[in-house]
Each structure stands twice: as structure tokens, then as C-alpha cells.
Amino acid sequence: MPGAALFVGATPAAGWLEDIAVYDDGFVLTDTQLDGALLGATWAELGPRPLPFETSQPLVFAVGDVRSRSMKRVAAAVGDGASAIRSVHTALGSAGP
Numbered sequence: 001m002p003g004a005a006l007f008v009g010a011t012p013a014a015g016w017l018e019d020i021a022v023y024d025d026g027f028v029l030t031d032t033q034l035d036g037a038l039l040g041a042t043w044a045e046l047g048p049r050p051l052p053f054e055t056s057q058p059l060v061f062a063v064g065d066v067r068s069r070s071m072k073r074v075a076a077a078v079g080d081g082a083s084a085i086r087s088v089h090t091a092l093g094s095a096g097p
């Protein structure tokens with residue numbers, strides 16, 4: 001079929017991440033994808049759930065293709081990155097733009 005691109009699967013290069021919860025397929029879990037069992041004692045102490053794009057590791061954020069259930073498109077990855085900035089500002093305690 002001319003002009004068709006096969007996109008049958010991908011392997012995330014996330015094996016080097018330590019102590020960060022990933023789904024069965026290796027993609028990084030963030031925010032609402034993380035339940036109590038995955039969050040553990042650190043988050044119980046911190047209180048609030050992870051911010052949007054925040055991983056199971058406080059102050060570590062994941063955006064783009066490596067994030068579990070992300071759209072796997074350039075525009076989505078760029079949007080993730082731009083949106084995650086708000087969470088970074090919140091985490092750092094500043095209001096941001």
C-alpha cells in the first residue's frame with residue numbers, strides 16, 4: 001500500500017529509570033495512573049497525589065512517547081511538555097505564568 005507507514009509497536013527506553021513505576025509494557029505511569037499501592041510511603045507522607053505528568057518519584061515528570069497511554073504523536077509530545085511546566089511551577093511552589 002503506497003504511502004502507508006506501519007506503526008505496530010514500540011519499546012520505551014525507560015529501563016534506566018530507577019524507582020519509577022511503569023506499566024507492564026514499560027511505559028512510565030504518571031499522575032492519575034498511579035494508585036495507592038504504587039505511590040507508597042513517600043507520597044503518603046507528602047499528602048497530595050502526584051501532579052499532572054509527575055511520576056511515582058516526586059519531582060520527576062514524564063512527557064511524550066515514554067508516558068504510558070500518551071498519543072505517540074509529535075504535537076501531543078510537545079503539548080505534554082508545555083503542560084507539564086505548570087506542574088513544575090506548582091511543585092516548586094511558584095505561581096508560574
Ligand SMILES: Cc1cc2nc3c(=O)[nH]c(=O)nc-3n(C[C@H](O)[C@H](O)[C@H](O)COP(=O)(O)OP(=O)(O)OC[C@H]3O[C@@H](n4cnc5c(N)ncnc54)[C@H](O)[C@@H]3O)c2cc1C
Nearest residue numbers: 005013014016063064065066071072073074075076077078
Ligand atoms: C517511524 C515513525 C513515524 C512517525 N511519524 C509520525 C508522524 O507522521 N506524525 C507524528 O505526529 N508523529 C509521528 N511519529 C511519532 C513521533 O515521532 C513521536 O510521537 C515523537 O517523536 C515523540 O517525541 P518524544 O520527545 O516524546 O520522544 P522521542 O522523539 O523519541 O525523543 C526521545 C529522545 O530521548 C533520547 N533518549 C532515550 N533514552 C535516553 C537516555 N537514556 N539518555 C538520553 N537520551 C535518551 C532518544 O534518543 C530520543 O532522541 C512517528 C514515529 C515513528 C517511529
